[in-house]
Amino acid sequence: MxxxxxxxxxxxxxxxxxxxxxxxxxxxxxxxxxxxxxxxxxxxxxxxxxxxxxxxxxxxxxxxxxxxxxxxxxxxxxxxxxxxxxxxxxxxxxxxxxxxxxxxxxxxxxxxxxxxxxxxxxxxxxxxxxxxxxxxxxxxxxxxxxxxxxxxxxxxxxxxxxxxxxxxxxxxxxxxxxxxxxxxxxxxxxxxxxxxAKAPLATRLTKAVFHAPPGAHPFVDDLAQAVLFETEEKQARMTAFLERRSR
The missing domain is CATH 3.90.226.10 (2-enoyl-CoA Hydratase; Chain A, domain 1)
Known part of the structure; x- marks a missing residue:
């Protein structure tokens, strides 16, 4: 723009x-x-x-x-x-x-x-x-x-x-x-x-869940987590965390 x-x-x-x-x-x-x-x-x-x-x-x-x-x-x-x-x-x-x-x-x-x-x-x-x-x-x-x-x-x-x-x-x-x-x-x-520095999609969904109406919880939390569980970034970040801890 x-x-x-x-x-x-x-x-x-x-x-x-x-x-x-x-x-x-x-x-x-x-x-x-x-x-x-x-x-x-x-x-x-x-x-x-x-x-x-x-x-x-x-x-x-x-x-x-x-x-x-x-x-x-x-x-x-x-x-x-x-x-x-x-x-x-x-x-x-x-x-x-x-x-x-x-x-x-x-x-x-x-x-x-x-x-x-x-x-x-x-x-x-x-x-x-x-x-x-x-x-x-x-x-x-x-x-x-x-x-x-x-x-x-x-x-x-x-x-x-x-x-x-x-x-x-x-x-x-x-x-x-x-x-x-x-x-x-x-x-x-x-x-x-x-x-x-955090995972961008995780940040976006956390903000969205934070501002969701009270009646939407916990379903909206679980739905957002389901999306994140399938991402390559979740796998990569958790694998890196486990590798660092094992050193």
């Missing part, structure tokens, strides 16, 4: 970096960026890779574009403009990593919640100020956040406007790690290295 001005895509064989590239508005998420993210998702769905998402200019994403949001009406909300692309990101075949420097607010926070991992810097601030603008966090935070941090803290963020600092987010594991800004991309790449 050619680079789109608002989203710079840097692809490698086993991973891809998506750079949110609207630093002049703190990477506010507008329709153009949503469209670019959909196109980027299509590429990764066709050729599964780990995805790292980072914001340019010292900010991850300060929220949705308020100028566009102000003009949206009922039919726009029912189209799920942001929620549909964040759900698509959440369901990508391989893990996703949000690299959060500075603000991740509103829609920016919801993009981060949709990812599998989040790494921040000391300047990271995460929150959902939507009710202060007369709307709600309708792109995943209203239900995804409680699963991540628990109901009491989620309600503080969603209903009382609490914004978490990096240390607070790390303490509740909303952030997996906090590093210096100069080390942020490297930390994401190191995590991607750990993920891609």
């Amino acid at each position: 050619p680079d789109v001005e608002c989203l710079v895509v840097e692809a490698a064989a086993d991973r891809v970096v998506w750079r949110l590239n609207r630093p002049e508005v703190r990477n506010a998420i507008d329709q153009e960026l949503v469209d670019a993210l959909h196109a980027a998702c299509a590429e990764v769905e066709a050729s599964p890779r780990v995805v790292l998402i980072v914001g340019e200019g010292g900010t991850f994403a300060a929220g949705a574009d308020i100028a566009q949001l102000r003009d949206r009406r009922r039919e726009d909300a029912l189209r799920g403009i942001n929620s549909s692309v964040f759900e698509r990101i959440h369901r990508l075949p391989m893990p996703t990593i949000a690299l959060i420097e500075g603000y991740a607010l509103g829609g920016g926070a919801e993009l981060a919640y949709a990812c599998d991992f989040r790494i921040g810097t000391p300047s990271t601030k995460i929150g959902n100020p939507e009710t202060g603008l007369g709307i709600l966090a309708a792109a995943g935070a209203a239900w995804r956040l409680s699963a991540l941090v628990g109901e009491p803290l989620a309600k503080e963020i969603l209903l009382a406007g609490r914004v978490l600092s990096a240390s607070e987010a790390l303490a509740v594991r909303l952030l997996n790690d906090v590093v210096e800004p100069a080390e942020l991309l490297a930390a994401g790449q190191e995590l991607a290295d750990r993920i891609t």
Whole structure:
């Protein structure tokens, strides 16, 4: 996919970096960026890779574009403009990593919640100020956040406007790690290295089983395992393990 001005895509064989590239508005998420993210998702769905998402200019994403949001009406909300692309990101075949420097607010926070991992810097601030603008966090935070941090803290963020600092987010594991800004991309790449060292299909199916609805277990677990039991990679990796142990 050619680079789109608002989203710079840097692809490698086993991973891809998506750079949110609207630093002049703190990477506010507008329709153009949503469209670019959909196109980027299509590429990764066709050729599964780990995805790292980072914001340019010292900010991850300060929220949705308020100028566009102000003009949206009922039919726009029912189209799920942001929620549909964040759900698509959440369901990508391989893990996703949000690299959060500075603000991740509103829609920016919801993009981060949709990812599998989040790494921040000391300047990271995460929150959902939507009710202060007369709307709600309708792109995943209203239900995804409680699963991540628990109901009491989620309600503080969603209903009382609490914004978490990096240390607070790390303490509740909303952030997996906090590093210096100069080390942020490297930390994401190191995590991607750990993920891609594993069997790719096993990683994909583990993510799919993890997010399967409760009623699907244990059948979906057994079905995924049945697929993996027949792969050459399972045989090769287990044989190598046994040979190492026998030395």
